[in-house]
Amino acid sequence: MVHFIVRRILQTIPVLFGVIVITFILMYLVPGDPVVSMVGERYDEETIHKLRKELHLDDSLPMQFVHYVSNVLRGDFGKSFVTGGPVSEELLIKFPNTLILAVASMIIAIITGLTMGIVSSLRPQSILDKITMLFALAGISAPVFWVGLMLVLFIxxxxxxxxPTGFGGIEYIILPAITLGLRSAAYLARLTRATMLDVLNQDYIRTARMKRLPEWKVILKHGFPNILIPIITVIGTDFGSYLSGAVLTESIFGWPGIGRYALEAILKRDFPVIQGTVLFMALMFILANLIVDIFYGIVDPRIRIEGKNG
Known part of the structure; x- marks a missing residue:
């Protein structure tokens, strides 16, 4: 298992390095001078020259990249052009808020999606099954911003x-958590139903029923463990995107998280914050996928063996 985990961690390093390279290139290609954006309209040439030297913008492009990577590895994303504060510190302040929203949204998605999917698979073509399929269709089709606006308007x-908006007690997190978790819940419900229906038709399930085991034991002990791989994939991927910052949801509900912070930086052309948030979002998504891979190995030992042999 240790070999499997180390292998997966090493495989994420090239991906993260690629994200760093792409982020640097994209920010380099952005039109305009970042120093001018930093000091505003009133500036003199001496100030511009001094800041460009401090930020290593007068160096060659390869040397700029070396300084950039060195700072990133030390957790230094520079200082915000707007607030003047270190971007890394501001990210650490915003991240717990995003984490709270992500956890609440995923709890809603897991409880709702798995429950509806399992119940629907046990009663195919029933009213409950049709309600579940209607819920899945509506949840997957409805845009996140529309769901959020409707909840704000009516609820x-x-x-x-x-x-409707704000940040504070538990009552403030309910609407944004429902908005963010609805699509995941809908997809989990549909996926759980489809995979469970397939599993319930397998020979080992028929054998378990022939042994007259209680139905709940057949479902939970023999059926549910065999649908975990695709479910873990959806949960891990969606949770990674939640941790990366739900831009629309946080903006609609005024939630002070990573997503809203990134949007404000884009609108204000705050380049260090944009770079920092992009890298932070990528890191969270890569970390979530790494955890998913590790869970694969725990749930299905065959994956560990294949990874070791590969």
Whole structure:
């Protein structure tokens, strides 16, 4: 297992390095002078020259990249042009808020999606099954921003059951968590139903039923473990995207997380923050996929063996 984990970690290093290279190139190609954006309209040539020297912008492109990689490895993403504070510190302040929203959204998605999917697979073509399929279709099709705006309008403004925007107690997280978790819940419901229906038709399930085992034991002990691989894939991928910052959801509900922070940086052309958030989002997504790979090895030992032999 240790060999498997080390192998997966080493495989993520080239991916992360590729993200660093792409981020550097894209920011280099952005039109305009970052120093001018930093100091504003009122500036003099001496100030511009001094800042360019401090930021190593007068160096050759390869040397700029070396300085950039060196700073990234030390966790230094530079200072924000707007606030003047270190980007890494601001990211660490915003990240817990994004983490809270991501965990709440995924809990809603897992409980709703798995429950509806399993119940639907046990009663195919029933009313519950049709309701589940309708929910899955609507949840996957509805745009996130539309769902968020509808919840704000009806639940927050018209009915006034929950605060429409803001950040504070648990009542503030319910609407954004539902908005963010709805699509994952819908996809999990459809995936769970399809995979469970396939598993329930396997010979080992028929054998378990012939032994007159309780139905709940057949489902939970013999059926559910065999559908975990695709479910873990969806959960891990979606959770990685949540940790990367849900830009639309956080912006609609005024949630002070990574996504909203990144959007504000783009609108204000705050280049160090844009670079920092892109790299941070990529790191979170890569980390989530790494954890998914490790769970694969735990759930299915054959994957560990294949990885070791490969």
């Amino acid at each position: 927050g403004v018209f009915l006034q059951w929950l605060p």
